[in-house]
Amino acid sequence: MFSKACEYGIRAAIYIGQQSAELGRRVGLRDVAAEIDSPEAFTAKVLQQLVRAGLLTSVKGPTGGFELTAQQLATVTLRQIVVAIDGGDMLQGCALGLPQCSAQQPCPLHYQFLPIRDQLNEVLRTHTIGELAGKVHDGLGFLKQFT
Template identity: 50%
Template sequence: MFSKTCEYALRALIYITQQTKDGGRIGIKDIAAGIDSPEYFIAKILQDLSRKGFVQSAKGPTGGFYLDNISLNRSLAEIVKEMDGDKIFSGCALGLKECSETHPCPVHNEFKHIRNNLQNMLNDMKIGDFVDQLDAQEAFLKR
């Protein structure tokens, strides 16, 4: 559903949140291992997210990545839009350029409900919302 880049970005941000909840920071190697992603790929993604203010980083011996309160309250929808654009929330299920209410594709009327539900769900979910589930092992980022 999401691009690999978007999937890794979401997983990384959630993982960083869990691992730094007590005020620490976490490095690229640990993030890559924790979410089962290629280190080089996640480094590029996090560099981009850091530049755009979705994650914070610090250099030095106690450096690494962490999220501030503003980042913790960002919705998953914001991350998806930043990484993949908003086509998933507004595009045609069949990829048609001219699909609309007045010129619908064969699945338009059914898909618009799914699309709207997905957007509402991702808007309601904040990056910081998953720590308790992960800590209680009710949800997982890696298997």
């Protein structure tokens, strides 16, 4: 449903959030890419987008890396990450991509898709990175599949 970049961005933010909250440490690009099973160069581009949007903090230098402040952990939502990477069209647009889909001119899926889109928006708007990082920390969620 989300682009690959967005999926990686969400997983990276959760991982960085977990490391920031749990260990109070910054995480390097290599570690992030390895932990979320993403190519380094692609991960770097995605993380740059999140930093530019103010959803993630980057510190340069030998003790640098990526982190989420306590404020960011508490306030950055999944919706903000999705919008920063994929834009907001998916969260408000037509299921078939029609530019003028509305109640007055509905597409064939309009009324079936509307509640799904609204529910997705609610989930993305109400869940923070800090909350999801806590689930990973508590073993209630995972960022990587183990075989």
